[in-house]
Amino acid sequence: ELSQEWRLHNLDQLKRRSEAWKDLDLEKYEKAVEMSSWVKSGEA
Amino acid sequence: MANDREVLRIVWEGQVPVCFQADPDEVVGLQQPEDFYLMVSRLSYLPLVTDKVKKYFTKYISNELQDGEIWFDSNGTPLKSHYPIGVLYDLLHPEDDGLPWSITIHFSKFPEDILFKFSSKELVESHFMSCLKEADVLKHRGQVVSAMQKKDHNQLWLGLVNDKFDQFWAVNRRLMEPVGEQECFKHIPVRFYNEDGTYMQKLISPINEAGQKRTLDDLLNDLSTPSRQAVGVRSHGVKIHGDTPLQWMSEHLSYPDNFLHFCMIYENI
Numbered sequence: 410e411l412s413q414e415w416r417l418h419n420l421d422q423l424k425r426r427s428e429a430w431k432d433l434d435l436e437k438y439e440k441a442v443e444m445s446s447w448v449k450s451g452e453a
Numbered sequence: 454m455a456n457d458r459e460v461l462r463i464v465w466e467g468q469v470p471v472c473f474q475a476d477p478d479e480v481v482g483l484q485q486p487e488d489f490y491l492m493v494s495r496l497s498y499l500p501l502v503t504d505k506v507k508k509y510f511t512k513y514i515s516n517e518l519q520d521g522e523i524w525f526d527s528n529g530t531p532l533k534s535h536y537p538i539g540v541l542y543d544l545l546h547p548e549d550d551g552l553p554w555s556i557t558i559h560f561s562k563f564p565e566d567i568l569f570k571f572s573s574k575e576l577v578e579s580h581f582m583s584c585l586k587e588a589d590v591l592k593h594r595g596q597v598v599s600a601m602q603k604k605d606h607n608q609l610w611l612g613l614v615n616d617k618f619d620q621f622w623a624v625n626r627r628l629m630e631p632v633g634e635q636e637c638f639k640h641i642p643v644r645f646y647n648e649d650g651t652y653m654q655k656l657i658s659p660i661n662e663a664g665q666k667r668t669l670d671d672l673l674n675d676l677s678t679p680s681r682q683a684v685g686v687r688s689h690g691v692k693i694h695g696d697t698p699l700q701w702m703s704e705h706l707s708y709p710d711n712f713l714h715f716c717m718i719y720e721n722i
Contacts, residue, residue: 410457410701411457411585413696414694414696415668415694415695415696415697415698416586416697416701418455418461418694419460419691419693419694419697420460420463420707422691422692423460423463423464423467423689423690423691424463424692425691426467426690427468429550429552430470430552433470433553433631435470435492437490438470438490438491438492438553439489439490439491439492439501439505440491440492441491441492441494441497441499441503441505442494442495442497442502442614442615442616
């Protein structure tokens with residue numbers, strides 16, 4: 410399955426999505442979700 | 454089962470750069486606020502990622518509007534807060550153009566005839582869990598989700614909210630396995646979106662009568678009519694290969710609510 414053409418095509422397309430950002434100044438974008446250590450899982 | 458971690462990971466990491474703007478009619482004072490730029494997950498929902506946006510623009514809005522029900526529009530189209538962000542973007546950008554995505558935030562004049570009030574995280578959570586349960590009914594007659602504990606449901610939700618891939622998939626993998634000796638789900642949870650943002654659902658089997666796995670092209674044939682041919686689907690910002698098996702798609706390309714969300718591409722005959 411890993412070498413099937415449909416899988417490689419889909420994976421390649423997914424990887425290429427960020428190419429549309431190449432002209433953007435990404436430094437000015439804030440992250441919506443902070444990944445800092447104080448974010449707790451909330452598990453009981 | 455959903456064991457192609459490379460695909461799961463890249464789907465999870467899908468993002469959209471967004472430029473949020475104020476509604477000029479709601480701004481107090483002569484100077485318009487600067488735009489607010491945010492990178493948001495395609496898999497999330499607007500109410501889960503817009504705390505910073507609301508806080509930023511609140512400073513520029515009159516006091517009486519600050520407690521209003523906020524909503525968003527893109528180029529005049531009100532955005533449904535209970536649709537995943539990636540679905541909203543793909544519906545409005547079939548060619549993946551127009552980045553960053555310009556969205557206007559509103560603090561008044563909520564369009565009640567068009568949008569449901571899903572602005573709180575609790576309401577979105579309730580909707581999300583409802584979708585997840587519906588998907589499990591289609592896949593496993595609801596047997597998996599009903600066997601889970603409340604803490605498992607919380608882990609799924611918090612994994613999505615906090616962008617924690619491992620936390621989410623530690624539970625979600627159980628929803629992505631066929632039960633018993635089966636190789637496939639009973640049905641594939643999928644929503645087919647039209648250009649106007651409405652969607653339909655159908656009972657979709659992952660296998661044909663001979664027991665062979667059905668592909669996306671098989672599904673497109675089923676959805677075609679004498680006057681209109683379904684020629685493809687877009688999901689997660691890409692056009693999916695027609696030979697992709699439906700079972701694999703459900704396991705790897707479903708949104709966290711366990712549904713495939715397909716923006717349909719039709720050609721008139």
